[in-house]
Amino acid sequence: MLEIKNLHVKLEEEDKVILKGVDLSVGTGQVHAIMGPNGSGKSTLSYVLSGRDGYEVTDGSASLEGEDILELEPEERAAAGLFLAFQYPVEIPGVGNMTFLRTALNAQRKARGEDELSAGDFLKIIRAKAKDLNIDADMLKRPVNMGFSGGEKKRNEILQMAMLEPKMCILDETDSGLDVDAMKLVSQGVNALRSEGRSFLVITHYQRLLNHIVPDVVHIMADGRIIKSGGKELALEVEENGYADILGEAA
Amino acid sequence: MALPQVKIDATEARLAGMTLPEGGAWATKARESALARVRAMGLPTRRDEYWRWTRPETLADAQVTPAALFHNDEGALFEDRDRLKIVFVDGVFDAEQSDDLTGENLEISRLAEAATLDVHWAKDLYGVLEARGNDPVERPLAALNTAFASDGVLVRVTGQVSRPVSFIYLHKSETSDVMLHHAIKLEEGAELTVLETGPAAARFNKVMEVEVADRASFHHIRAQGRDHERRAVTATYARLGEESTFKSFTMTVNGVLTRNECILELTGDNASAHVAGAALGDGAGFNHDDTVFVTHDAVNCESRQVFKKVLKNGATGIFQGKILVQPGAQKTDGYQISQSLLLDEDSNFLAKPELEIYADDVACSHGSTSGAIDDDALFYLRARGVPKAEAQDMLALSFLAEAIEEVEDEGIAEEILDRLRGWLKRHRG
Numbered sequence: 001m002l003e004i005k006n007l008h009v010k011l012e013e014e015d016k017v018i019l020k021g022v023d024l025s026v027g028t029g030q031v032h033a034i035m036g037p038n039g040s041g042k043s044t045l046s047y048v049l050s051g052r053d054g055y056e057v058t059d060g061s062a063s064l065e066g067e068d069i070l071e072l073e074p075e076e077r078a079a080a081g082l083f084l085a086f087q088y089p090v091e092i093p094g095v096g097n098m099t100f101l102r103t104a105l106n107a108q109r110k111a112r113g114e115d116e117l118s119a120g121d122f123l124k125i126i127r128a129k130a131k132d133l134n135i136d137a138d139m140l141k142r143p144v145n146m147g148f149s150g151g152e153k154k155r156n157e158i159l160q161m162a163m164l165e166p167k168m169c170i171l172d173e174t175d176s177g178l179d180v181d182a183m184k185l186v187s188q189g190v191n192a193l194r195s196e197g198r199s200f201l202v203i204t205h206y207q208r209l210l211n212h213i214v215p216d217v218v219h220i221m222a223d224g225r226i227i228k229s230g231g232k233e234l235a236l237e238v239e240e241n242g243y244a245d246i247l248g249e250a251a
Numbered sequence: 252m253a254l255p256q257v258k259i260d261a262t263e264a265r266l267a268g269m270t271l272p273e274g275g276a277w278a279t280k281a282r283e284s285a286l287a288r289v290r291a292m293g294l295p296t297r298r299d300e301y302w303r304w305t306r307p308e309t310l311a312d313a314q315v316t317p318a319a320l321f322h323n324d325e326g327a328l329f330e331d332r333d334r335l336k337i338v339f340v341d342g343v344f345d346a347e348q349s350d351d352l353t354g355e356n357l358e359i360s361r362l363a364e365a366a367t368l369d370v371h372w373a374k375d376l377y378g379v380l381e382a383r384g385n386d387p388v389e390r391p392l393a394a395l396n397t398a399f400a401s402d403g404v405l406v407r408v409t410g411q412v413s414r415p416v417s418f419i420y421l422h423k424s425e426t427s428d429v430m431l432h433h434a435i436k437l438e439e440g441a442e443l444t445v446l447e448t449g450p451a452a453a454r455f456n457k458v459m460e461v462e463v464a465d466r467a468s469f470h471h472i473r474a475q476g477r478d479h480e481r482r483a484v485t486a487t488y489a490r491l492g493e494e495s496t497f498k499s500f501t502m503t504v505n506g507v508l509t510r511n512e513c514i515l516e517l518t519g520d521n522a523s524a525h526v527a528g529a530a531l532g533d534g535a536g537f538n539h540d541d542t543v544f545v546t547h548d549a550v551n552c553e554s555r556q557v558f559k560k561v562l563k564n565g566a567t568g569i570f571q572g573k574i575l576v577q578p579g580a581q582k583t584d585g586y587q588i589s590q591s592l593l594l595d596e597d598s599n600f601l602a603k604p605e606l607e608i609y610a611d612d613v614a615c616s617h618g619s620t621s622g623a624i625d626d627d628a629l630f631y632l633r634a635r636g637v638p639k640a641e642a643q644d645m646l647a648l649s650f651l652a653e654a655i656e657e658v659e660d661e662g663i664a665e666e667i668l669d670r671l672r673g674w675l676k677r678h679r680g
Contacts, residue, residue: 050634053630075638086631090627103637104637
């Protein structure tokens with residue numbers, strides 16, 4: 001599904017290299033987790049994959065189902081099936097949550113040459129999906145993320161994911177700012193979306209999210225590289241011993 | 252203070268050849284005293300404090316600058332809405348295109364006719380709020396209008412009015428130079444919505460005086476037309492009684508020169524006055540000026556000024572707004588925000604927000620900002636699949652939202668949004 005080869009990335013405006021040769025292959029239907037200390041480049045990886053400005057790829061490649069995505073605009077990547085659940089979802093006053101989502105969904109469908117969804121059909125689908133995530137009608141009507149609590153914002157991200165039905169989902173520290181109950185709800189939402197045709201890349205600091213969203217593969221990232229990969233037990237090892245041992249091992 | 256000779260000369264040059272319209276006793280008296288005010292104040296020049304940013308010459312000079320006619324392919328606003336239409340073509344009432352000027356709880360007369368009478372209720376309103384509004388900032392172009400306007404309507408409202416009164420201003424002559432004056436009186440507990448649409452003329456000087464009596468409620472929604480070369484100076488005056496409500500929203504797209512003044516006086520306790528505007532301009536041939544003066548002179552009143560401007564390619568936006576809280580106007584809640592979204596580095600926003608407070612138990616806040624499209628929000632929308640141009644339009648509308656929220660009727664707000672969306676789409680890139 002997602003193939004990243006020898007990816008080198010620096011900041012556009014300063015000579016700071018952040019990713020120093022990332023290799024990662026996420027198979028179709030798999031869930032991969034990336035863990036790592038602060039500043040290891042985890043979030044940068046998610047931004048570079050989704051097309052945020054401010055980064056320069058100096059070497060390497062990234063492809064989604066064989067298609068090079070690094071040359072595409074962010075909206076083209078989204079239409080191709082890539083989704084980033086933001087660590088800090090943005091508040092947009094004056095744009096209704098539902099209007100936003102319908103615009104986004106129909107823009108993606110149009111880009112793929114599919115018919116747009118009617119207002120009626122859209123409403124039916126979003127109501128059902130919102131209910132599963134405990135999102136009420138008021139939250140759907142309110143401006144995007146305005147006045148939402150941390151948990152509501154993250155649930156709203158998962159709702160967007162459920163509506164847009166991407167192939168490759170990147171979750172950037174989705175657990176940050178969540179209490180235990182909210183984390184369960186969000187994880188249930190993600191687990192409900194797991195399927196044979198859909199892959200996940202879950203970026204997190206802590207092992208606890210991975211108790212709920214159980215990964216097939218865990219990667220440890222440090223200083224712009226993936227330094228160790230393993231099964232879900234690798235996350236438990238980090239939880240118990242911290243990153244120090246693994247970092248020492250790799251050095 | 253004596254006027255400088257140059258100002259006297261310019262004013263006399265403008266007045267030369269103008270004669271007051273013929274009329275009955277009340278109108279003649281109002282017009283003569285307005286003319287005396289014009290002479291005493293002199294017409295505005297760039298040296299006047301509130302005319303430093305908008306050049307008044309083309310509004311004040313005797314000569315009118317021609318304005319090319321614009322073909323509006325969008326059709327008329329509010330077309331499907333049940334309303335009482337009053338049509339003016341280049342400033343002249345058009346009976347054929349207008350509805351009957353009658354309605355329940357409604358008394359409407361043309362200024363041109365009412366002015367011939369010796370007595371009319373409008374004698375206590377016409378030119379009265381305009382005259383009061385010269386303190387502390389003089390508005391000589393409005394006084395000029397009171398003196399010389401020969402058309403417009405006088406509206407008296409005695410209860411609830413079921414459908415809006417809609418002023419439609421058509422522009423058919425490239426050199427039309429128009430003064431219209433409306434006076435609207437809402438009696439106690441009355442309710443009225445006024446819609447205003449259209450470019451009106453090559454040069455349009457309009458005054459609207461609104462008396463909102465106790466517990467009355469007045470709503471005003473205006474769209475100034477898409478003609479690029481038109482010029483307009485408008486002044487809206489309102490005096491609010493106890494527990495009364497005044498709400499005004501203006502959408503302006505295009506127009507080489509627009510100066511919208513709004514002068515509000517809250518004179519009864521617990522009154523509420525809101526005035527808002529959304530202006531969009533593309534190119535150096537766009538100059539839009541909102542000049543607002545709100546005076547609190549009663550207890551526990553609330554006022555809001557919300558002005559938003561989207562500017563690109565060298566467009567200029569101006570905001571001059573003041574909240575004046577008089578001694579004794581305790582528990583005043585005053586709010587003022589003026590903001591511009593600058594879509595490039597060539598556009599300008601000039602703002603002069605003022606608070607002047609002489610009471611000690613008030614809550615007043617004001618803010619003024621200029622900014623570009625937020626990169627984080629833009630990326631968020633694009634990451635969800637919204638193409639860049641469309642995402643920028645969405646964020647521009649998001650920026651305007653606080654002003655549009657001042658339109659209470661959802662159907663009207665939706666029509667306004669449609670027009671704004673259309674403008675943004677036409678002016679991409």
